[in-house]
Amino acid sequence: MHEPVAQPTTEVLAAPTAPRGRAIVVTSGKGGVGKTTTTANIGHALARRGATVALVDADIGLRNLDLVLGLEQRVRYHVLDVLEEKISLDDALVRDKHSPTLCLLAAAQAREKDDVDETKMKALIDQLRERFDYVIIDSPAGIEQGFKNAVIGASEAIVVCTPEVSAVRDVDRVIGLLGNAFRPQLIVNRLRPALVKKGKMLSVEDVNAILRLPLLGVIGDEPEIIITTNRGMPIALQDEGATAAAYRAIAARIAGEDVAAPTVEVKDSFMDRLGSFFGGRR
Amino acid sequence: MFDLVEVVEGRCQLRQALIKDKRFGDCLSILPAAQTRDKDAVTPEQFSSVVAQAAEQCDFVLVDCPAGIEGGFRNAIAGVGEAIVVTTPEVSAIRDADRVIGKLVERALPIRLIINRLRPEMVRTQDMLSVDDVCEILSAELLGVIPDDEEIIDMTNRGEPIALNPSMRLATIYDKIARRLEGELVPFTSFDSPGFFGRLFGALKAG
Ligand SMILES: Nc1ncnc2c1ncn2[C@@H]1O[C@H](COP(=O)(O)OP(=O)(O)OP(=O)(O)O)[C@@H](O)[C@H]1O
Ligand SMILES: Nc1ncnc2c1ncn2[C@@H]1O[C@H](COP(=O)(O)OP(=O)(O)OP(=O)(O)O)[C@@H](O)[C@H]1O
Ligand SMILES: [Mg+2]
Ligand SMILES: [Mg+2]
Numbered sequence: 001m002h003e004p005v006a007q008p009t010t011e012v013l014a015a016p017t018a019p020r021g022r023a024i025v026v027t028s029g030k031g032g033v034g035k036t037t038t039t040a041n042i043g044h045a046l047a048r049r050g051a052t053v054a055l056v057d058a059d060i061g062l063r064n065l066d067l068v069l070g071l072e073q074r075v076r077y078h079v080l081d082v083l084e085e086k087i088s089l090d091d092a093l094v095r096d097k098h099s100p101t102l103c104l105l106a107a108a109q110a111r112e113k114d115d116v117d118e119t120k121m122k123a124l125i126d127q128l129r130e131r132f133d134y135v136i137i138d139s140p141a142g143i144e145q146g147f148k149n150a151v152i153g154a155s156e157a158i159v160v161c162t163p164e165v166s167a168v169r170d171v172d173r174v175i176g177l178l179g180n181a182f183r184p185q186l187i188v189n190r191l192r193p194a195l196v197k198k199g200k201m202l203s204v205e206d207v208n209a210i211l212r213l214p215l216l217g218v219i220g221d222e223p224e225i226i227i228t229t230n231r232g233m234p235i236a237l238q239d240e241g242a243t244a245a246a247y248r249a250i251a252a253r254i255a256g257e258d259v260a261a262p263t264v265e266v267k268d269s270f271m272d273r274l275g276s277f278f279g280g281r282r
Numbered sequence: 283m284f285d286l287v288e289v290v291e292g293r294c295q296l297r298q299a300l301i302k303d304k305r306f307g308d309c310l311s312i313l314p315a316a317q318t319r320d321k322d323a324v325t326p327e328q329f330s331s332v333v334a335q336a337a338e339q340c341d342f343v344l345v346d347c348p349a350g351i352e353g354g355f356r357n358a359i360a361g362v363g364e365a366i367v368v369t370t371p372e373v374s375a376i377r378d379a380d381r382v383i384g385k386l387v388e389r390a391l392p393i394r395l396i397i398n399r400l401r402p403e404m405v406r407t408q409d410m411l412s413v414d415d416v417c418e419i420l421s422a423e424l425l426g427v428i429p430d431d432e433e434i435i436d437m438t439n440r441g442e443p444i445a446l447n448p449s450m451r452l453a454t455i456y457d458k459i460a461r462r463l464e465g466e467l468v469p470f471t472s473f474d475s476p477g478f479f480g481r482l483f484g485a486l487k488a489g
Binding site: 030031036061062063064067068109112113140141142144145146164165166173192195200201202223227229230232 | 348349350352370372373374377401409410435436
């Protein structure tokens with residue numbers, strides 16, 4: 001029962017202040033709600049604060065993070081190459097063009113999610129956590145093997161939900177699967193305040209009345225996000241603008257800063273922007 | 283109420299599980315998925331046999347495939363004879379669609395394309411890929427184009443089918459897709475979305 005070897009183990013366990021990075025999975029259950037967009041922008045916003053960040057694309061077979069980051073030309077190796085020890089982690093990490101402290105570990109495109117060994121995946125994320133302040137894992141849609149692979153190494157979760165009934169139901173299911181262990185926080189994406197006002201879209205409060213999670217941030221439905229995604233230049237790289245500011249506020253909250261409640265700041269600024277949008281800017 | 287898994291497990295007949303949508307008379311039935319079960323609760327063979335049973339009773343069986351290319355996808359495509367690939371005109375969606383089309387082609391399934399959430403004003407400013415661009419990249423036949431429309435979000439949230447929408451504009455778009463599925467040669471004209479696409483469709487080849 002009381003073996004002497006227990007001593008050092010206890011010591012290790014009792015050292016939660018050890019400098020280890022945080023592993024955060026970005027997930028939703030629902031497809032197309034903005035997980036990859038969120039991962040890329042939060043990654044840049046955290047890197048801008050001086051943190052070292054590794055972004056891991058867990059969407060094996062349907063990778064997108066490299067495209068959204070504009071790094072598709074630089075990807076030579078992928079996460080399965082590392083898991084299968086064909087290549088070193090260093091060789092597989094792609095350094096970002098814009099944020100020097102940001103790296104991407106791309107997903108394999110010609111492989112299956114079932115090819116991932118969960119134990120090895122967890123070990124890989126642990127290894128990344130030794131080297132980076134943040135490891136952010138972009139989960140695929142669904143709750144099958146790809147979801148499990150994405151979650152296995154994470155210690156925290158960000159769930160992305162759009163203000164739509166179908167998304168809320170899927171996200172609710174995922175929150176149930178995550179349980180309390182991941183302390184999930186919510187980002188409401190693609191909000192259209194003008195529609196909420198007309199009663200044609202769920203409000204942030206409506207969404208969170210069902211999901212009941214700490215609110216990490218609210219991002220508007222912005223044509224600019226589609227444009228920047230298509231161009232591989234995440235909007236969080238911009239110095240100006242309400243959306244970039246919203247991502248920076250999210251990064252600050254992740255870092256533990258006490259930033260003003262997201263809904264307030266978002267509602268006003270996005271209403272302004274929507275006004276100019278309908279005023280014929282585009 | 284029964285669901286697909288219960289049909290597969292033989293706990294009820296298919297016709298007991300089919301829910302008739304009264305708004306469409308006797309024409310539309312829905313077979314719900316199980317919410318509390320895994321996608322591997324059903325094998326592709328079982329799924330395929332349910333689809334075959336449904337096909338004996340119905341003119342069309344539409345299988346709503348989940349995102350991704352995992353077990354749920356393999357199930358959904360197991361029993362079908364053709365595929366509609368839905369994509370948005372965005373680089374990342376198109377790459378995913380391309381991968382899925384590859385998988386469907388391996389199965390020798392005929393494919394047609396629906397481009398969803400198009401924003402014509404963004405196409406005009408070259409901030410979004412055009413219908414032509416998308417069809418060319420994916421080299422697939424076009425079945426229809428649906429604009430990004432807030433009405434769709436609202437109707438979806440309220441569980442109201444757009445086909446019954448008093449807004450002729452949206453209902454017409456889906457009606458034309460349905461007619462093309464029935465084999466009718468409905469030309470792609472700007473009439474697909476009055477006031478929406480305008481000259482954008484001028485460049486589009488009919489068919
Ligand atoms: N706030 C937003 N405003 C406008 N468009 C957005 C917003 N967030 C995401 N999008 C668009 O929605 C599309 C889907 O986003 P994204 O690829 O990030 O979703 P996803 O959840 O990762 O999808 P998947 O489930 O397929 O992995 C993208 O093309 C992106 O441009
Ligand atoms: N043309 C459109 N214009 C505006 N909103 C749309 C349009 N098409 C779909 N949406 C919105 O996008 C959301 C997602 O749509 P839907 O649930 O059909 O996607 P899906 O591909 O089935 O997602 P999943 O991969 O999770 O199954 C819906 O809530 C709907 O309101
Ligand atoms: Mg994604
Ligand atoms: Mg769906």
